[in-house]
Amino acid sequence: MTPQPTETREPAAILSTRERGTWSVTAPTILTPSKRSSDNAAAGTVKTLFDRPRWIEPCHLYDERGSLLFEELCELPEYYPTRTEAAILERESGTLMNLAPVECIVELGAGFSKKTIHLLKALTRARGRGTFAPVDVSATALMASKRMAEELFPELAFTGLEARFEDAITSITRDIPKLVVFLGSTIGNFAPTDMLHFFTHLCDHMGPDDYLLLGVDRIKDPEIIERAYDDSRGVTAAFILNAFSNVNRITGAGFQPDKISYRSGYNRERQQVEMYGVSTETHRVEFPRHSASFTWEKDEGILVETSRKFDPDDLQVQLRCFGLENLGHWTDSNEWFSLLLFRRSAPSGGLESR
Numbered sequence: 001m002t003p004q005p006t007e008t009r010e011p012a013a014i015l016s017t018r019e020r021g022t023w024s025v026t027a028p029t030i031l032t033p034s035k036r037s038s039d040n041a042a043a044g045t046v047k048t049l050f051d052r053p054r055w056i057e058p059c060h061l062y063d064e065r066g067s068l069l070f071e072e073l074c075e076l077p078e079y080y081p082t083r084t085e086a087a088i089l090e091r092e093s094g095t096l097m098n099l100a101p102v103e104c105i106v107e108l109g110a111g112f113s114k115k116t117i118h119l120l121k122a123l124t125r126a127r128g129r130g131t132f133a134p135v136d137v138s139a140t141a142l143m144a145s146k147r148m149a150e151e152l153f154p155e156l157a158f159t160g161l162e163a164r165f166e167d168a169i170t171s172i173t174r175d176i177p178k179l180v181v182f183l184g185s186t187i188g189n190f191a192p193t194d195m196l197h198f199f200t201h202l203c204d205h206m207g208p209d210d211y212l213l214l215g216v217d218r219i220k221d222p223e224i225i226e227r228a229y230d231d232s233r234g235v236t237a238a239f240i241l242n243a244f245s246n247v248n249r250i251t252g253a254g255f256q257p258d259k260i261s262y263r264s265g266y267n268r269e270r271q272q273v274e275m276y277g278v279s280t281e282t283h284r285v286e287f288p289r290h291s292a293s294f295t296w297e298k299d300e301g302i303l304v305e306t307s308r309k310f311d312p313d314d315l316q317v318q319l320r321c322f323g324l325e326n327l328g329h330w331t332d333s334n335e336w337f338s339l340l341l342f343r344r345s346a347p348s349g350g351l352e353s354r
């Protein structure tokens with residue numbers, strides 16, 4: 001089917017007409033849900049910290065400092081995923097935009113959208129116009145993405161959605177054919193059940209002419225992976241431990257940075273890196289706003305982030321079960337990272353009736 005021209009300079013046009021009234025403008029061309037899921041962030045965060053084992057939702061890594069630290073760690077020599085994925089995108093973006101003949105790119109968890117520049121170049125070369133809509137919980141990241149897009153791609157309409165994935169996916173219109181881009185192996189940060197919920201929700205809301213581009217980090221020599229998540233300059237450690245300062249800000253908790261150290265390791269059975277903040281001495285952590293506290297035992301870890309590694313063949317079978325048909329698979333010469341392009345296949349089970 002030939003997609004209809006879609007470009008529009010009205011930022012809210014990226015949202016379905018039913019949802020538009022539930023979003024507000026926070027800055028020119030940046031929208032956010034008027035009632036965000038993050039309004040309950042404090043209660044949600046306290047819940048996970050009183051779970052056993054204790055854990056923190058990874059989105060709490062990305063306050064302003066966390067977003068800047070993430071950009072810094074992407075440049076580290078040990079952190080191979082960013083430069084490997086960027087090289088594949090640079091090589092294949094023209095092919096990708098031919099296979100996905102759309103004028104709109106929606107990027108989930110966009111960060112600073114540096115790698116996306118390759119796709120946006122291919123979009124403007126192929127269509128001469130279009131729309132770019134990055135989605136991110138981090139206002140810092142969205143502003144960087146906006147500056148980049150306005151400077152390099154003035155011919156594109158820009159709408160930034162400062163939102164959690166689920167809020168954006170629910171609200172984005174199905175009427176505009178689009179390429180949904182999810183890079184950086186961010187999907188690997190989801191717990192397995194959250195990943196299944198994510199794909200169910202995404203596929204329920206994808207329109208008949210939508211495509212999905214997924215970047216995933218692959219299973220490889222654990223030593224290479226472990227080095228990538230425990231760099232010699234300590235940037236990854238600072239990034240992970242910053243989550244505790246952000247949790248203090250969100251919940252009013254009393255985590256003491258000088259009593260927390262970083263520990264990470266590759267779990268071969270689960271094929272994932274696990275990144276923890278570990279208590280260096282037994283002490284109590286207070287949550288005065290919630291009239292609660294817990295004893296954090298020496299050496300007990302609080303799980304801050306996991307990064308799962310994937311077998312791209314298994315992933316393709318899994319995603320086929322969600323109604324996603326694979327159109328292409330590209331990798332690097334080491335086969336360390338994969339880019340996978342999918343299209344929503346013919347509906348099975350009434351997806352079109354929504």
Ligand SMILES: C[S@@+](CC[C@H](N)C(=O)[O-])C[C@H]1O[C@@H](n2cnc3c(N)ncnc32)[C@H](O)[C@@H]1O
Pocket residue numbers: 058059062070074082108109110111112113115135136137138141163164165166183184185186
């Ligand atoms: C691993 S970084 C990837 C950034 C960029 N796509 C890249 O490949 O370098 C994950 C990004 O997703 C955002 N993020 C994390 N959890 C999110 C959520 N639940 N909803 C929306 N954005 C989220 C973070 O703010 C961060 O910018």
